[in-house]
Amino acid sequence: LKHRRDSKVFQDLTVEEVVKEVLTKAGMNSGSDFKMKITGSYNKLPYCIQYNETDFDFVSRLLEQEGLFYFFEHSDENSLMVITDDIGSFATCEGIDTIRFQYGKNVSDISTVWNNPAMCDECYYAAKTEEVVSGKYTTTDYNFEQPLTSLLTNAETGIGVPVAGSDTYEFPGEIYSTSDSSSLTTKRAEELEAETVQLLGKSYVRSLRSGYIYTLTEHDNSSFNDSYVITEMSVHCTYNEYHNEFKSIKSSTKYRSRRTTPKPMIHGYLSGKVVGPAGEEIFTDEYGRIKVQFPWDRLGKNNETSSMFIRVAQMWAGKGYGSMYIPRIGMEVIVAFLDGDPDRPVVIGTLYNADYTIPYAQPNNKETSTILTRSSPKGDAGNELRFVDKKDSEEVYIHAQKDWNNLVENDRTTHIKANDKLNVDETRTVEVIKDNTEHFKANHAVTVDGNYTLDVTGTSENGTPGNFTITVKGDLSIIAENISIEARKAISVKAGEGITVSAKQDIDTSTDAKYKVSSKQDMELNTKTNFTMNATANATLDAKAKMDVKTATLTTEGSAKATHKGGMVEVNGQGMTDVKSSGIVNVQGSIVKIN
Numbered sequence: 001l002k003h004r005r006d007s008k009v010f011q012d013l014t015v016e017e018v019v020k021e022v023l024t025k026a027g028m029n030s031g032s033d034f035k036m037k038i039t040g041s042y043n044k045l046p047y048c049i050q051y052n053e054t055d056f057d058f059v060s061r062l063l064e065q066e067g068l069f070y071f072f073e074h075s076d077e078n079s080l081m082v083i084t085d086d087i088g089s090f091a092t093c094e095g096i097d098t099i100r101f102q103y104g105k106n107v108s109d110i111s112t113v114w115n116n117p118a119m120c121d122e123c124y125y126a127a128k129t130e131e132v133v134s135g136k137y138t139t140t141d142y143n144f145e146q147p148l149t150s151l152l153t154n155a156e157t158g159i160g161v162p163v164a165g166s167d168t169y170e171f172p173g174e175i176y177s178t179s180d181s182s183s184l185t186t187k188r189a190e191e192l193e194a195e196t197v198q199l200l201g202k203s204y205v206r207s208l209r210s211g212y213i214y215t216l217t218e219h220d221n222s223s224f225n226d227s228y229v230i231t232e233m234s235v236h237c238t239y240n241e242y243h244n245e246f247k248s249i250k251s252s253t254k255y256r257s258r259r260t261t262p263k264p265m266i267h268g269y270l271s272g273k274v275v276g277p278a279g280e281e282i283f284t285d286e287y288g289r290i291k292v293q294f295p296w297d298r299l300g301k302n303n304e305t306s307s308m309f310i311r312v313a314q315m316w317a318g319k320g321y322g323s324m325y326i327p328r329i330g331m332e333v334i335v336a337f338l339d340g341d342p343d344r345p346v347v348i349g350t351l352y353n354a355d356y357t358i359p360y361a362q363p364n365n366k367e368t369s370t371i372l373t374r375s376s377p378k379g380d381a382g383n384e385l386r387f388v389d390k391k392d393s394e395e396v397y398i399h400a401q402k403d404w405n406n407l408v409e410n411d412r413t414t415h416i417k418a419n420d421k422l423n424v425d426e427t428r429t430v431e432v433i434k435d436n437t438e439h440f441k442a443n444h445a446v447t448v449d450g451n452y453t454l455d456v457t458g459t460s461e462n463g464t465p466g467n468f469t470i471t472v473k474g475d476l477s478i479i480a481e482n483i484s485i486e487a488r489k490a491i492s493v494k495a496g497e498g499i500t501v502s503a504k505q506d507i508d509t510s511t512d513a514k515y516k517v518s519s520k521q522d523m524e525l526n527t528k529t530n531f532t533m534n535a536t537a538n539a540t541l542d543a544k545a546k547m548d549v550k551t552a553t554l555t556t557e558g559s560a561k562a563t564h565k566g567g568m569v570e571v572n573g574q575g576m577t578d579v580k581s582s583g584i585v586n587v588q589g590s591i592v593k594i595n
Contacts, residue, residue, distance in 0.1 A: 001026055001056035007296045011308055012049040015066045019083065020047055026055055030509045034081035038090045042066060043180060047308040049342035051264045065174070066189035069257040072570075082211070085256050091228050094513035099123045100203055103587040125202035126216065126224055133157055133196050134166040137188040139181065140154020144287075144311065146177070153181040155189035168192065172339055193258040200249045208233060208244055213251050227251040228302035255345030262585050270294060271351060275306045276329045284326050285309050288476055290347065292333060298343040310335070310349040328376070331356055375401055447472075 004026055009020045016038055020030060028034050029130055040421035040584070063069060063083065079284065079370045082089060085235065095404075096415040102122045132573065138154035151173070170188075175181040199216070208230060215227045228248035235244045249255065272292035276283025284290055293300045302305040316322040327333050332351045338344040351359050359372045369388040373382035388395040398404075422566070423502060452472070454460070462468070501507065517523070525531070531538060 001059065004049055004052065006055065006058075007052050008050050008299055009294075009297055009307060010045065010050070011305075012044050012046060013048065013060050014044050015068065016042065016083075017196065018045070019062060022050075022055050022059055023081075028081075031335050032078065032080070032081065037082055037084040037086065038068070039084075039086045039088075043176075043342075046176075047345075049341040051266065052099050053102075053264055056260050059588055061259070064084045064257050064259040064261055067191065067256040069255060074209065074210075087251065087253070088230065090211060090213050090251065093205075093209060093214050095207045096121055096205060096214070096215050097210075098215045099203060100217055101126055101224070103220070110393040119204055123201050123205070123216065124204040125200075126219060127200045128224065129198050129200060131196040133192050134168040136167045137166050137192060138169045138186055140174070141173045141181070142173055143174045143176050149178065151175055151178060151181045153178070153185045155185040157189050157192050172341070174343075187256055190254045191258055192249065194253060194255050195231065195247075195249060197253075198231075199224065199593050200245070201248065202243055202245050203281075204243055206242075206244075208246060209245075214248075222584055229253075229255070231255070264342060266337045266342050267340045268336045269344075269348070270296075270337075272333050272335050272347075273302070274327045274329050274331045274333055275300075275304065276301050280329060281378075282326060283329050288312055288314075288326055290327050290333075292345070294335075294336060296354060307345075310345050310347055313349070328374075376447075378520050383579065467508065 001023075010021070016036055020036065023034055024030065030036075048062075053061075066085075068083060068085050070081055070083045073082055073091075083104075086451050100122050102124055116160055116504070134157065136154050136156050138152070140150070140152040143149065143151065154167070168188075171180065173184060175184050207213075210230050211225060213229050215225075216224055218473045219225050226300070227250065229251045229553065230246050230248045233244055233246040236242070272294045275285075275291050275293045283304060287309070289311050291304055291307045293302050293306040293308055312325075314323045314325065320439075323329045327347065332353050333347045334349045335345045338346060359370055359401075368386065368388050370384060370386040372384045372386070375382045379401075383401050384397065386395070386397040386399075388397070409470060430495050445489040451474070
């Protein structure tokens with residue numbers, strides 16, 4: 001295992017499953033080369049990275065992290081690696097269960113021991129050591145899915161020589177919930193306790209092995225006479241000398257191997273590529289996280305299985321507000337690691353490369369800054385907010401690929417120091433709930449190529465101190481309940497063709513001065529009923545040529561005097577003509593003919 005170095009990703013697996021996979025791929029067979037004797041339950045690791053480590057170091061630190069340990073069962077056929085968390089897995093040393101203590105009975109020639117069977121089960125040196133340990137282990141961590149939940153927890157130690165008030169505090173504790181934290185602190189306290197009280201021994205007993213139990217007897221100090229499990233042993237052997245040295249703890253002690261294998265740290269940054277399912281352009285979860293394929297991951301599939309969901313740093317992150325940019329599949333991202341832990345990646349930015357190029361060619365557009373998006377899926381354009389800072393060509397450009405909606409909760413003020421131009425290719429609607437005031441300090445021109453409709457439910461007023469002209473290329477219609485036109489001076493109505501005035505009821509025209517109607521051609525006055533002309537003073541009908549008055553009955557009456565006068569006056573009745581007066585009738589002329 002020490003000759004195999006790798007970098008790879010494990011996801012949603014327990015430590016037991018990860019270790020089994022590593023050992024199997026290293027050529028070790030489950031059951032014949034190693035076996036698992038796990039009694040406890042262990043949570044799945046959401047993300048576990050073997051980063052530039054040998055298989056031996058990777059497996060060792062995982063076992064140490066979870067409080068697991070291993071020993072070997074040796075036989076003539078093979079050596080079986082036993083991985084366990086239970087001291088009940090330890091067996092008694094083969095062929096011997098007790099060792100007699102015989103102080104100072106050591107020899108230089110191994111043949112002396114072998115020729116004296118009584119010495120084959122003797123321990124000639126035994127000493128106890130006690131370490132000073134912290135009285136308490138404390139740890140905590142942070143889970144972004146439960147940011148307000150405190151994961152602070154501790155456990156006290158009870159073996160060795162605890163220092164009053166002492167505390168071993170570690171952060172981060174690699175815990176994700178309160179249940180994890182209590183379990184982990186118990187393991188860490190047991191780790192501190194496990195080897196604080198040890199028995200160190202030297203013997204000639206050849207059947208002693210690490211991970212096996214023996215019982216020490218015949219020691220002068222009766223407290224030494226107990227059952228022990230060997231945690232470490234070394235053998236010293238030459239052609240004529242043999243002895244072993246070992247460390248052991250009481251077999252009743254809950255054993256946890258110490259964490260001596262360091263976890264690799266990534267104190268810099270790594271680049272990666274955003275990945276996801278085939279056919280998708282954006283792949284994320286409810287937290288806006290993404291998945292990343294790292295260049296060193298030779299086993300990754302460049303899809304949604306390449307990593308766990310990784311958080312993405314944003315410019316601003318509030319409670320329901322802030323900024324949000326989700327890196328899309330194919331983009332190159334730069335990844336940092338919280339506390340340098342390979343298992344805790346976070347995306348902190350994106351990078352352009354030869355495939356994902358910059359939006360504006362450089363250095364020709366070096367004064368241009370932009371936020372340019374791309375419509376999804378399969379879009380070839382998008383929204384843009386662009387700033388051009390080139391001297392005398394400064395520009396702010398906003399492009400909406402489809403809709404652009406603005407909402408102003410209070411006032412909006414726009415000040416344009418030069419010209420303003422608005423082009424609308426289709427329909428424009430402006431709705432003002434209350435008053436609308438427009439002030440044009442110079443001219444105001446409105447050109448309507450089609451119809452123009454003005455609908456006012458209340459009163460409409462249009463006032464101007466100068467002239468007011470309406471020019472319509474088509475028809476102009478004004479429809480209202482009542483229409484009143486008032487001019488402080490004259491009113492002139494002029495038509496290129498005819499003028500028609502009609503009403504379903506009376507038409508009244510009046511003037512305080514002279515009323516004149518003239519026509520360059522004929523003029524007709526028609527009525528289907530009576531026709532009345534009234535003048536408070538004189539009435540004159542004047543025809544330069546001829547005037548005909550035709551009716552069924554014609555009455556000419558003057559309350560004082562009626563005069564018919566002309567160069568020649570002709571009264572002609574087709575039937576009968578009566579000239580009648582209640583007074584005197586005078587017929588007078590230079591010649592009077594009555595026939």
